[in-house]
Amino acid sequence: MGKSVTEKTMPRVHAAPQPLIDTRTDLRTTFGDSPTGKERYRVTPSGRRRAPLLQLASAVQRKAIHVLNVIAPRGRRQDERTREALRECSHRVGDLVARLSRSGPADTGSIAQDLEKCFLAASKLASLAKGQANDPLATVLVRLEVHLASMNLADIASLKASLERANRDSASMDPSLQGRLPCLEGAVRQHLQSRMDAAEQQLVKAITHKTPEMQHPSVLSACVERFNAAARVPSSSAAPPDIGATVASHLPGMSMEQLDALGQGLEKIRTSRDGAPAALQATLTTLGTQVRTQLCQRIIEGAREQLQAGARRLLQEVPKGPEAAQVAFARFTDSITALLKNHPVNRDDALLNAVAKHIINPLLKENTPDQTAFADLFALLTPSQQHKLLASNSTLLSEPTPEIERMVNAAVQQQLATTQQRFEEAAIALLDNGAALPTKDPARFVTTAVLAASAWQSLNALREAHAGPLDANLQQRHQELKAYLHENIDLARLPLDVIENEALRELGKMSNTLGLTQGQAAVTAETLRRKDALVQSCVDARIHHLRAMRSGEPQAVFRALQESQAALDLITIPLQQLGVDVGDAADVAIITDDLRQRAAEGLTLAELVEVRQALMSAQVQHTWETISDLGSQVLVDRFTRVDSRTAWASRLMMMSKDYEILVLTVDARLEELDPSGSWQQPSAHAPKTPSELARTSRDVIRTLFHEDLPPWSLGKKAELAGQITHDACMQNLEAMKNTPAESHSLLGQDMGVTEQFVRELVSVDYQIENASGHRQPLIDRAHLAGEKTPERTQQVANAVNQLRELTDGDAQWLLHVSNMCHKGLVQYAIVAQLSPDSPIGLAGKTGQLMRGKEMSTFTLRRAPGDKIVVRAEYTVDAAEAIYHHQTDSWTKLDPGRSGARFSLEIALGRDGTVELVAPATLVHELHPEANP
Numbered sequence: 029m030g031k032s033v034t035e036k037t038m039p040r041v042h043a044a045p046q047p048l049i050d051t052r053t054d055l056r057t058t059f060g061d062s063p064t065g066k067e068r069y070r071v072t073p074s075g076r077r078r079a080p081l082l083q084l085a086s087a088v089q090r091k092a093i094h095v096l097n098v099i100a101p102r103g104r105r106q107d108e109r110t111r112e113a114l115r116e117c118s119h120r121v122g123d124l125v126a127r128l129s130r131s132g133p134a135d136t137g138s139i140a141q142d143l144e145k146c147f148l149a150a151s152k153l154a155s156l157a158k159g160q161a162n163d164p165l166a167t168v169l170v171r172l173e174v175h176l177a178s179m180n181l182a183d184i185a186s187l188k189a190s191l192e193r194a195n196r197d198s199a200s201m202d203p204s205l206q207g208r209l210p211c212l213e214g215a216v217r218q219h220l221q222s223r224m225d226a227a228e229q230q231l232v233k234a235i236t237h238k239t240p241e242m243q244h245p246s247v248l249s250a251c252v253e254r255f256n257a258a259a260r261v262p263s264s265s266a267a268p269p270d271i272g273a274t275v276a277s278h279l280p281g282m283s284m285e286q287l288d289a290l291g292q293g294l295e296k297i298r299t300s301r302d303g304a305p306a307a308l309q310a311t312l313t314t315l316g317t318q319v320r321t322q323l324c325q326r327i328i329e330g331a332r333e334q335l336q337a338g339a340r341r342l343l344q345e346v347p348k349g350p351e352a353a354q355v356a357f358a359r360f361t362d363s364i365t366a367l368l369k370n371h372p373v374n375r376d377d378a379l380l381n382a383v384a385k386h387i388i389n390p391l392l393k394e395n396t397p398d399q400t401a402f403a404d405l406f407a408l409l410t411p412s413q414q415h416k417l418l419a420s421n422s423t424l425l426s427e428p429t430p431e432i433e434r435m436v437n438a439a440v441q442q443q444l445a446t447t448q449q450r451f452e453e454a455a456i457a458l459l460d461n462g463a464a465l466p467t468k469d470p471a472r473f474v475t476t477a478v479l480a481a482s483a484w485q486s487l488n489a490l491r492e493a494h495a496g497p498l499d500a501n502l503q504q505r506h507q508e509l510k511a512y513l514h515e516n517i518d519l520a521r522l523p524l525d526v527i528e529n530e531a532l533r534e535l536g537k538m539s540n541t542l543g544l545t546q547g548q549a550a551v552t553a554e555t556l557r558r559k560d561a562l563v564q565s566c567v568d569a570r571i572h573h574l575r576a577m578r579s580g581e582p583q584a585v586f587r588a589l590q591e592s593q594a595a596l597d598l599i600t601i602p603l604q605q606l607g608v609d610v611g612d613a614a615d616v617a618i619i620t621d622d623l624r625q626r627a628a629e630g631l632t633l634a635e636l637v638e639v640r641q642a643l644m645s646a647q648v649q650h651t652w653e654t655i656s657d658l659g660s661q662v663l664v665d666r667f668t669r670v671d672s673r674t675a676w677a678s679r680l681m682m683m684s685k686d687y688e689i690l691v692l693t694v695d696a697r698l699e700e701l702d703p704s705g706s707w708q709q710p711s712a713h714a715p716k717t718p719s720e721l722a723r724t725s726r727d728v729i730r731t732l733f734h735e736d737l738p739p740w741s742l743g744k745k746a747e748l749a750g751q752i753t754h755d756a757c758m759q760n761l762e763a764m765k766n767t768p769a770e771s772h773s774l775l776g777q778d779m780g781v782t783e784q785f786v787r788e789l790v791s792v793d794y795q796i797e798n799a800s801g802h803r804q805p806l807i808d809r810a811h812l813a814g815e816k817t818p819e820r821t822q823q824v825a826n827a828v829n830q831l832r833e834l835t836d837g838d839a840q841w842l843l844h845v846s847n848m849c850h851k852g853l854v855q856y857a858i859v860a861q862l863s864p865d866s867p868i869g870l871a872g873k874t875g876q877l878m879r880g881k882e883m884s885t886f887t888l889r890r891a892p893g894d895k896i897v898v899r900a901e902y903t904v905d906a907a908e909a910i911y912h913h914q915t916d917s918w919t920k921l922d923p924g925r926s927g928a929r930f931s932l933e934i935a936l937g938r939d940g941t942v943e944l945v946a947p948a949t950l951v952h953e954l955h956p957e958a959n960p
Contacts, residue, residue, distance in 0.1 A: 120146040335360075366892075447486045651724060849888065880905055880909075
């Protein structure tokens, strides 16, 4: 008979192989002995001697076993005799390993004796094991493997070298023993190689995060150390493994997320509280550089189109003069900074990579390179950046040729000459106008002094970067200027209160540069006064905001938090101009914490109690939880590209964090004022029903974050809308893309956008989102002028101008965006609902369409690569019924608990392309009226 299907598909199960001897005396049993010899005491796992009581117990046990073996040499006692024989064999192998591990010339006689004892012990074990361990050589090799497993790589390498020497000098040994040495040497060599291979495999797993447990920095650190230990082992068969080369070979196959995680993990190890071992620091630095380089190359390559467009605009601006070139270069730099957000990449490295790849190298590869354009571009880089670009080990520039070297040298000399001229002109102006200049024209004096100091600093930086000496006459002029200003100028006599922040900061640095030492105390005092005034203005604003929170209304509480952040934003740039470090999130966090504490100190105990009561009210806490949940959902989804509104979500999370820290700050201040804790009372604000809480949270999010979230959608995560919806979406996009676009005129004025876009502009929500996630309506629909009036035409024109600015004034791009950005873009949602496999509906029904308040929203933002991303949302709110297409019937719904929202994102390129960047997602909730 043939086998059944079940039999064919069932795997054959083999009997487990029998152990060589009883499991209690397995050949791989460990006895806790030192791996290199029989010691007087056994080694416990912690490496300490056994307690005396345990030693006594072991001695008694061994004596009892001996007595039992004499009385009854079979059964249980037989197992114990076998175990003792195995222990003896283990000790003999340990003695041999210890002998071989000693430095110095090989003692072949002693080695032969130890080797013979090993095999005698193995033979004894074979006689007791009744043939199950009948090969003494195999037994010795197994015990050797057990000992090797407890040794470090350096000791194993030393053992291997000793075996090689003994094997070479074994001529005087017994032939039977002599033939076994190569077997031992081969076993040690194989074990050493497997340990080295395992170290490399573990490192690869750690850097590529192949398994979740490998993602912890401590695991990564251990893997790096193990690999380094393996690399230090001498090997005659091949060159020692290089950790840099090993890691570099795997980086190209890793994703951006993996590279980010690896870079952050390496940095955590390097900067951990305990600090990485000194021997590991160099390795970590090397690996970190490799990861950053790979990330930098990926980022620059991924944004090729955007950077090429930026490079073209920069090259167009350079001939217009230094100021225009500086502005264009600042924009180019800002675009790179935006690309690097959340990536552990050095900005200078990325900037130089982009400048070399997209600007300088293409310029140098032209048949007749433009020396003037090259020199102007080169001058936009700082001296340190120039040095990195021209370094001998740099791979950024094209292969050096005599022509390229000539152009570089000419550019350096031109920059030196230009900077030297700026310094000389400023020095002459200061020397020729005498000591009266600060009194007659203080603004001009400060501007000239700042220019002279800046030029002198640039000259020194250029000299250091390009290893060139400064002109002796120039150095003499600098000494003359420095001496003159030191003797004749007192900064305290200047009207410091009218000097700009940046100029005031530079005056404070001129003691060494220009010798302006008189009056520095006055400059420092004025700088501190301005800093204190800025901070105090922000503290006063926060005190006002805290008092506004006492109403307990979520709208007031979270608007106050938002306005507090806006107040800090207002003073950030002036503080930077005065020399305060606010360049990264950590600096801002320190300032913000100080502002919170000072604002809390500005309130009375009674006021603080009222603020706390408001913060702890049910409606405020519900709104906070809603904001936090919504922001975290978006951020969690950012790698799956289900929702890419990370800037908007970051604002939500920032406000959520501000609320949490504010509660802690208020509690800490109350604890200081009233240690009794009498202020810890339940909120006096009246509780609200769940529906009221949901409605309040919705109002806050709509007002402060310009996002209308129906109550039924709160707390629900968007999910992919399914294959039917995706197919309908792609068909719809293809049809829209092939629709011709024509510019529309309104009252004789060419709008530059399609007629449908103009028509829907006044009836659909259109928003522009900036890089910080802030959204601004394209047109104020609440205050529209009458139809077919000049006022309405101007309102539409103003809205179109905002879109025109978003598209850099590119007429074709503007027309392309308007042709895709209208209600037709969300038509796929209706098609999907009417299909037999509708993504929404009630159980047992097919082809269902919801009836309720329909809304379409389009949010537009710029994205890297000359693209505009459009987020299109189609919402059915307060759904009162659902239509069943197959049966031509309706089911009534609970409007307060039913609705749906479809969302997708497309990218519209300058070149007319259309790309789906975030597939259609769906949030929906249905509750029949009869089943509330």
